[in-house]
Structures are given as structure tokens and as C-alpha cells.
Amino acid sequence: MMENQYKYPRRVISILAVNRYGVLARISNMFNRRSFNIDSITTSETMDPGIANITITVHVDEQKLKQLLLQTRRLEDVREVYELATASVQRELLLIKVRADKDNLPSLRDIAGVYKAKIIDLSPDSLVMELTGKPEKVEGFLNMMRNYEVLEMCRTGITALERGTDHIFGDEEN
Amino acid sequence: MILNGSQIFVEVLVEQGVDTLFGYPGGAVLNLYDELYRNQDRIRHIMTAHEQGASHAADGYARATGKTGVVLATSGPGATNLVTGIATAYMDNVPMVAFTGNVGTAVLGRDAFQEAYIEGITMPITKHNYTVRRVEDLADTMREAFRIAQSGRKGPVLVDIPKDITAASCEFTPKKPAEISVNTEVDAEDLARAAELINQATRPVVYFGGGVAVSEASCQALRDLIAKADMPATYTLMAAGVLNYGDRRNLGLIGMHGTYTANKAVDQADLVLAVGARFSDRVALNPEKFAAGAKIVQIDIDASEVDKNVLVDASVVGDAAVVLQALLPLVNAADHPDWFTQIAEWQAADYQPKDSETVLKPHQIIRETCEMTGPDTTYVTDVGQHQMWAAQYVLHTKPRGFLTSGGLGTMGYGYGAAIGAQVALGNGHRVIHFTGDGSFHMNLNEACTAVSYELPIITIIFNNQVLGMVRQWQTAFYGKRYSSTDPERKTDYVKLAEGFGAKGYRCETMAEFRAALAEALTNPGPSWIECRIDKDEKVLPMIPPGGTVQDITMSDDERGQV
Numbered sequence: 230m231m232e233n234q235y236k237y238p239r240r241v242i243s244i245l246a247v248n249r250y251g252v253l254a255r256i257s258n259m260f261n262r263r264s265f266n267i268d269s270i271t272t273s274e275t276m277d278p279g280i281a282n283i284t285i286t287v288h289v290d291e292q293k294l295k296q297l298l299l300q301t302r303r304l305e306d307v308r309e310v311y312e313l314a315t316a317s318v319q320r321e322l323l324l325i326k327v328r329a330d331k332d333n334l335p336s337l338r339d340i341a342g343v344y345k346a347k348i349i350d351l352s353p354d355s356l357v358m359e360l361t362g363k364p365e366k367v368e369g370f371l372n373m374m375r376n377y378e379v380l381e382m383c384r385t386g387i388t389a390l391e392r393g394t395d396h397i398f399g400d401e402e403n
Numbered sequence: 404m405i406l407n408g409s410q411i412f413v414e415v416l417v418e419q420g421v422d423t424l425f426g427y428p429g430g431a432v433l434n435l436y437d438e439l440y441r442n443q444d445r446i447r448h449i450m451t452a453h454e455q456g457a458s459h460a461a462d463g464y465a466r467a468t469g470k471t472g473v474v475l476a477t478s479g480p481g482a483t484n485l486v487t488g489i490a491t492a493y494m495d496n497v498p499m500v501a502f503t504g505n506v507g508t509a510v511l512g513r514d515a516f517q518e519a520y521i522e523g524i525t526m527p528i529t530k531h532n533y534t535v536r537r538v539e540d541l542a543d544t545m546r547e548a549f550r551i552a553q554s555g556r557k558g559p560v561l562v563d564i565p566k567d568i569t570a571a572s573c574e575f576t577p578k579k580p581a582e583i584s585v586n587t588e589v590d591a592e593d594l595a596r597a598a599e600l601i602n603q604a605t606r607p608v609v610y611f612g613g614g615v616a617v618s619e620a621s622c623q624a625l626r627d628l629i630a631k632a633d634m635p636a637t638y639t640l641m642a643a644g645v646l647n648y649g650d651r652r653n654l655g656l657i658g659m660h661g662t663y664t665a666n667k668a669v670d671q672a673d674l675v676l677a678v679g680a681r682f683s684d685r686v687a688l689n690p691e692k693f694a695a696g697a698k699i700v701q702i703d704i705d706a707s708e709v710d711k712n713v714l715v716d717a718s719v720v721g722d723a724a725v726v727l728q729a730l731l732p733l734v735n736a737a738d739h740p741d742w743f744t745q746i747a748e749w750q751a752a753d754y755q756p757k758d759s760e761t762v763l764k765p766h767q768i769i770r771e772t773c774e775m776t777g778p779d780t781t782y783v784t785d786v787g788q789h790q791m792w793a794a795q796y797v798l799h800t801k802p803r804g805f806l807t808s809g810g811l812g813t814m815g816y817g818y819g820a821a822i823g824a825q826v827a828l829g830n831g832h833r834v835i836h837f838t839g840d841g842s843f844h845m846n847l848n849e850a851c852t853a854v855s856y857e858l859p860i861i862t863i864i865f866n867n868q869v870l871g872m873v874r875q876w877q878t879a880f881y882g883k884r885y886s887s888t889d890p891e892r893k894t895d896y897v898k899l900a901e902g903f904g905a906k907g908y909r910c911e912t913m914a915e916f917r918a919a920l921a922e923a924l925t926n927p928g929p930s931w932i933e934c935r936i937d938k939d940e941k942v943l944p945m946i947p948p949g950g951t952v953q954d955i956t957m958s959d960d961e962r963g964q965v
Binding site: 250251254255258259262292295296299300302303304305306 | 522523526527530531534536551705706707709710711714
């Protein structure tokens with residue numbers, strides 16, 4: 230989806246939560262109830278298997294962002310929640326299957342080359358590419374793919390970390 | 404020691420200081436009830452007619468005492484019947500722990516008989532909830548549930564216990580209940596900013612809610628602050644009884660059916676200090692125009708309440724008692740004679756209900772009830788016109804003396820809550836249940852519970868034979884098209900009361916009412932007094948939704964006369 234369809238800027242929210250039954254449901258349930266629309270959500274275990282790291286992308290204004298952070302913090306299972314800086318490391322994985330024949334294969338290879346996408350499956354009439362990168366890069370690549378027949382695609386949504394030594398656990402836990 | 408899940412259940416309840424439990428048995432909780440049978444000397448179980456009644460009883464118990472209310476129900480329909488009671492408690496921040504049985508862990512998720520995913524169902528109406536999947540987790544989960552219910556902004560917690568967990572055994576180690584810690588840290592800068600705005604004000608108003616009424620310490624801290632800074636104060640439905648009614652600084656109820664004076668004062672104020680109140684749509688009817696000329700300072704225990712409904716100029720996050728006590732030395736002693744002169748003018752112009760010698764008037768019934776039952780009475784209401792009349796005319800001064808479903812507005816709340824309050828306070832204490840004929844029909848089945856346990860609850864039914872509050876809106880906003888508000892019920896309340904084994908009275912004049920109430924006050928069990936009132940009785944004043952005090956209605960036939 231293209232950035233300009235949104236009224237408000239993209240925000241990436243990082244949440245550390247107790248890694249147990251239903252924690253994702255609790256968070257998404259609350260977002261739904263309070264009308265915070267989730268654009269993407271990714272979740273994984275951290276180095277501590279008892280703690281899950283959840284990255285949520287939303288498009289909201291300042292006031293709604295504040296509410297969203299505070300409402301998330303109220304959940305008993307949530308240990309930390311904050312907005313990642315725009316300068317944080319943000320990555321997304323895209324898998325895309327495109328109709329390909331001998332006529333357009335060279336141009337598809339060229340685009341893949343420019344974006345450093347990998348062709349990971351090739352069949353007589355289609356190919357599958359894998360691309361990892363900043364959300365903007367994925368958007369740019371998808372924009373190029375508009376000229377082709379996209380058969381299927383899948384995005385993981387953004388996963389992100391703060392740059393440098395800043396980390397979500399803060400001081401007291403270390 | 405090795406105990407089974409049911410024994411652990413009882414031991415942890417006792418450990419947490421629970422001596423009363425409201426509930427209803429069923430298949431999935433048979434083991435728990437078997438253990439309760441063995442422990443009748445340690446825990447009293449009150450069985451209601453319906454799980455909803457039990458959940459409201461646990462709520463009424465909690466509101467009347469400040470202790471955590473506890474309710475137990477079986478799986479499936481037993482659990483879903485608790486939902487309205489849990490949501491009611493959640494909206495009004497009532498500490499409650501609800502226990503539900505569930506089918507065995509081996510068949511969880513397979514649509515077994517009487518299975519409902521109550522954890523998912525109650526997720527948005529609890530502070531937190533749990534399904535216990537291992538007996539080893541049961542004790543600590545229960546302890547955690549009690550801690551969460553009483554911590555910070557209080558509320559309900561649900562613990563779902565599959566049946567096999569109640570039979571399985573494990574090592575049990577008794578523990579003392581967790582200390583409920585109150586965060587005593589207050590941001591000094593926020594506090595200084597709040598004090599500065601208060602000290603600059605010439606037309607201040609305090610607007611406070613349930614967050615103050617919840618503890619005696621915060622009530623006292625509020626009284627001290629408004630006395631020192633000479634600030635008039637208005638309260639929400641959740642905070643009736645904190646201030647004396649003779650106090651010139653008490654402006655009465657705020658909001659849709661609040662006093663003209665309170666609404667006018669907030670509208671004209673240059674400072675509004677909101678304490679433990681959440682600017683709901685029944686108070687800030689138009690959030691953009693609420694206190695439009697005022698700086699707003701908000702004190703709340705929950706940071707997410709700040710700027711949620713109305714944008715404020717300053718805020719202090721913390722326990723109301725802690726913040727108000729910290730604020731007191733920073734606030735200058737003040738006098739606002741001009742402001743109070745203006746307020747007195749509004750008070751003189753405020754709405755006054757008219758007495759009648761011939762027909763029953765709601766305010767006269769309520770005032771007579773207060774007079775005849777004395778200052779220690781606990782009042783419980785249902786939801787609708789009678790609830791607003793009770794809020795307007797019950798002049799009591801006990802923060803825990805007025806139990807009402809404010810946030811969720813649950814019709815049918817009253818009888819269950821009255822049972823909970825009467826059980827909590829004992830039969831030596833007077834509990835009055837005000838209800839309407841609409842609300843009462845929703846849960847009047849709990850009369851059987853009051854009869855079984857010989858609870859002398861007096862129910863005063865304002866019978867206008869219609870759904871009065873909805874009808875009032877239909878009159879004002881829907882061209883008098885009375886869609887489904889005139890059910891033409893033929894209920895004979897006197898016979899129905901007798902059928903339950905309670906006492907019933909019907910009255911149409913104040914003399915009859917006095918006689919009925921005088922007799923009811925001597926009955927050892929529950930009594931119902933049906934008061935026939937006119938179906939066109941209205942709750943006044945009224946500010947329409949989205950309006951301001953400029954749009955207030957103060958008389959039956961005129962709108963916007965002020």
C-alpha cells in the first residue's frame with residue numbers, strides 16, 4: 230500500500246509483553262475496541278523466552294498516538310511500550326509472485342538487481358522474488374511491480390529496533 | 404502440603420480475606436461447591452436466582468465496603484450470565500474477582516457441553532483475565548487476580564478454571580495477601596503547574612468523580628482543598644455524598660441532569676479542577692464547549708484518562724488522596740466572594756420541583772424515604788428516571804452510601820447490588836432499593852434470594868407504567884412517537900411480592916406511602932412498595948446530548964428558557 234493514502238504519518242510502536250497465551254489477542258482486541266487501526270503487526274520471542282517483542286505499525290495523529298501508548302501500557306501483560314524514532318532500524322520482508330515470460334524476464338531481472346531482490350523460484354510462466362529492506366524500499370519496489378502482473382504477494386510487516394545502545398529493557402533490568 | 408485444586412481455591416479465598424461469595428452452582432464447578440460445602444464455617448456462599456444477580460451482588464458488596472467482591476459461576480451460560488455484571492463493575496472501577504468453571508483442559512476448544520470462551524468474551528471488560536491450565540498455577544493466579552482488582556484504578560478480574568484443575572493436586576504453600584502499594588510519587592513540576600493555575604483563578608470550580616469517592620482519605624483531602632482555596636465544587640453520579648448538602652460550596656450534580664448552577668459555573672469558570680473524573684459524554688456533553696472559558700487541570704490515577712475526552716491545560720497523574728494532599732500546601736488560602744455572589748444568583752434561579760398534595764411526586768417520595776430511614780441508609784438504584792431523581796434528591800453524606808451503575812447504565816443492576824450491600828453491611832443496616840417498573844422487571848427474580856436469606860431490603864418502585872427515560876427522549880427528540888416504551892404490563896406487584904414470600908404494598912398518595920414504608924421498616928424480610936406516578940413525570944433539568952448549559956431545559960413545557 231502506498232504511503233500517500235494515509236492522512237497521518239506512519240508510527241512504529243514497539244511493545245515488550247509477557248509471552249503467554251492470548252497476549253497478542255489482548256493487544257489487538259484493545260486496538261480494535263479503541264478504533265486504532267493496525268497496518269501491520271509482527272511478533273517474536275526475545276532472548277528471554279518469557280518476553281515477546283511486538284512491533285505494530287499504525288497511521289495516527291499525535292493525540293491518538295498518546296492514547297494508544299497509554300492504553301497499551303494499561304494492559305497487565307505489557308511491560309514496555311514506546312514509539313520508535315523515525316531513525317530506528319526498520320525492516321520488512323516481501324515475497325512476490327509475478328507472471329513472467331521470456332519477453333519480460335530480462336526487465337524483471339533488472340529491477341530485482343536494482344532493488345537487490347532475490348529470485349528464489351522460477352517457473353516457465355512465473356517467478357517469486359524475495360526482498361528485504363526499509364518500508365520505503367519495499368514500497369518503491371512494489372511501485373515498479375505495478376507494470377507487471379502480480380499473481381500473489383505477502384509482506385511480513387515492519388519489524389524494528391532502536392539504533393545504538395538504546396534498548397527497550399531500560400536501565401533497571403540490567 | 405498437597406492439596407487439590409478445589410482445596411487450593413478455598414484456601415486462597417480465605418488467605419485473601421474473603422468470607423462471602425456470591426454464585427450459582429453447575430457441572431463445571433461441582434468440585435468447588437463440594438469443597439465450599441465442607442468449608443461453610445469459613446466462607447458464606449450466597450446463591451442467587453441468576454448469575455447476573457450474583458455478579459451485581461458482588462459489585463454491591465464491593466461498593467458498600469471497599470473490599471473485593473467475589474462471584475462464582477459455572478461454565479458456558481453461567482459464565483456468560485456474568486458478563487453484564489462484570490462490564491458494569493469495569494465501567495465504574497469496582498474491585499471484583501469473578502471465578503468461572505470451564506470444561507476440562509482435554510476438551511477445551513472442542514465445543515464441549517456448556518463450553519464458552521469466557522476469557523475471550525471478557526477480555527475487553529476486565530482489567531485482566533486468566534484461564535488456569537495447570538493446577539500448579541492456580542494459587543498464584545488467584546493471588547494475582549486479587550492484587551490486580553485492588554491496585555491502581557480498581558476493577559474486575561476473571562479467573563477461568565477448567566474442571567480437571569479443580570480435581571488435580573499439587574503442593575500448596577500458604578502466602579500472605581500482597582500489600583496493595585499506592586504509588587506516592589507525584590511529579591513536582593506537574594504539581595507546581597496545577598497549583599499555579601489554581602492560585603491564578605478568580606472563578607474556580609472543582610469537578611470530581613468516583614476517583615475521589617473511592618477512599619475516605621481522598622474525600623477528606625478534597626474537602627480540605629476546596630475549603631482552603633474557597634472553591635465551589637460539583638460532582639458526577641459516581642461521587643454523590645462526598646460533600647455536605649448544607650455546604651455553600653456544594654453545587655450539586657453536574658451534567659445532563661445536573662443542577663443549572665453546577666453546569667453554569669463550569670461554563671463560566673476560569674479554572675476547572677477535575678479530580679478522579681473522566682469527562683464522560685453525560686458530563687462533557689459537548690467536549691469542545693465544555694468549560695470553554697476555563698483552564699482545565701486534571702488529576703487522575705490513570706494517565707490514559709488525561710486528554711482522552713477533553714483536552715486539558717495541565718495534569719497530575721496519581722492517587723487522588725496523594726495528589727490532593729501534596730497540592731494543599733502549594734495552594735494559597737483564598738476568598739472568592741464575587742464568584743459566590745454570582746453562584747448564589749444562579750442557585751436562586753435553579754430548578755425546584757413542585758410538591759403535590761394529591762398525586763405522588765418522585766422527589767417527595769425520595770425525601771420522605773430519607774427522612775424516615777435516617778442518615779446511615781445505603782441507597783441502591785437501578786437505571787433510568789428514578790436513578791436520576793435519586794441522585795438529585797437523596798441528600799446523604801456517605802461516599803459509599805449511593806450504589807448506582809453510572810458508566811454502563813445497567814437496568815436490572817439494583818436488586819442484585821442491594822442484596823450484596825445488605826449481606827455486606829448486615830441486617831442491622833438499612834438498604835433502600837429505588838427502582839422503576841422497567842428496570843425492576845429485568846431482575847426482580849432476585850426477590851427469591853432476599854427471601855431465602857431474610858434480607859430486609861426495601862424496594863421502592865416508581866411505577867409510571869412506561870419506560871420513562873426513553874419515553875422522555877421520545878417526547879423531546881422523537882415527536883412523541885412512543886415506540887416500544889408503553890408495554891401495557893399488568894403486573895400486580897403486591898401479589899407478585901407475596902408469591903415470592905416478600906411483602907408488597909401499593910400506594911397512590913403520600914399518606915399511603917408513609918404508612919407502607921413505616922410497616923416495611925419493621926418487616927424482617929424484603930418488602931416492595933409500588934408508587935404509582937404519572938407517566939409524564941420528567942427528569943429536570945436536562946441538557947440535551949451535545950448541548951451546553953445554554954440548551955438546558957428547566958420546565959416541562961418550555962425548552963431553552965434560561
